[in-house]
Amino acid sequence: MKHARLIVLLSSLLMLAACSHGAHRDALRDQLVANAGWSSAIVSANQFDVAASWKTPVPGQGKTHPKTLFVYLEGDGLAYIRPNRASNNPTPDDPVGLRMAIADPHSGPVLYLARPCQYVIPDHGRNCARPYWTLQRYAPEIVDSLGTTLDIFKTRLAAENLVLVGYSGGGALAVILAAQRHDVVGIVTVAGNLDTSYWTGRDKLSPLAGSLDPADFATKLGNLPQVHFAGANDTTVGPDVTRAFMARLPKNTPVSAITVPDFTHFCCWARDWNQLSRRTELSAIPGWQ
Template structure:
């Protein structure tokens, strides 16, 4: 706990937006600790559940993109997600867990060096990835040898695949409804490509030491499974589960305890009912 207190700035947000209030309420109900951690040039809201000091396994949850745009031509002043699915998943997780917010999210958008580029075209940029990687290490005890499982929902899954190669030790990645080829995803929807972001489908394959599980909903119209084909072709060792009847939001919460139980049993062989 001493190391954790050294990393955390125990600060709240003045007049928090609705998304921040929702996150705080969900976290408090689940008994999570709230703090702000410094990454590489940015601050990150963090929620922590369970003791991290001697934990052999730590789950790190990464949220979706939230609300980067209010409309197709209007950028949001605060991209904080209004309904944080990854936080709800973490609340169901019995393992020691960390919920890591992105730079400039959760009421931190007004601070320097935040700018709208970081939650629009640069949402998966090297700046964002480097700061989130540093924040993961900042929140863990310096002598931690825990196996880290990065669990990313939607755009959080993109960040999980980009962060994983830069973490030492044993690392696993689990993505849920993630747009793993951001060019194919943008083209499918007729969006401008995220020119300031790194595309997982263009990166070298993840090292074989990094266990991968990618969960997809067969009915997902936000990230159709076909748009991830190029990423999966570059990562043939990855485990993939396409779940009948699921879409982008439904029904990951309902079956999450079963996914976690399987994740604990094996890094690869996971059955989703």
């Protein structure tokens, strides 16, 4: 009996610690958004609730391309706490995608979308289950939920065109979403996991069963301007994954690959994004000033 009570007590303490950690991650996002003067909301989008933050344009600015919405898609977040143990909450410890969005230099509207199940557990985590941030992280229902969220904010912010900017797993989702829509005019990925079959095979990982593979959509993107950033020292994904994806693009695709020396998967995209986002290669993206 004492042993059973001890197990229950330890389980309760672990749950409290997990909740506290999740609250700390939520508070970090809230602080970043507040400091930037942005707005936030949780949107009900099909099967999931999606946490969004956005900057509205300053009146009188953004006249060159006022109807282009720049959308930043967060990475996979805290999918695992150990190699073989999934987390209870995929909210990232440090939201690199959000920090990049806030550093975006455009005067027009900028939107940040967390992945479904990030920043919504426990109060708004409809249908959230571990497979959706592990093996099924790019499942069709994940993509559909983000697509609906894009439609909602496209109307709310009076946009006509979308430029999708995806960090890490957000890069995979940017590619898949762009292949399924007709309003995306450009893709930018940063440390993007763009060929998951190649990646899991290279690292001897379990295949992402139930997920879509962005590389399978490459043939549909031959006319879409793209810029793909990779860190030279990224041992999590790496430039070779970018090359594997680009090898599947149709010939003459307007695409550029930029490998940044000394950068890893995490460092230092957010810190240097304001500068990196002014690279001349990005001028190929419609609306990118």
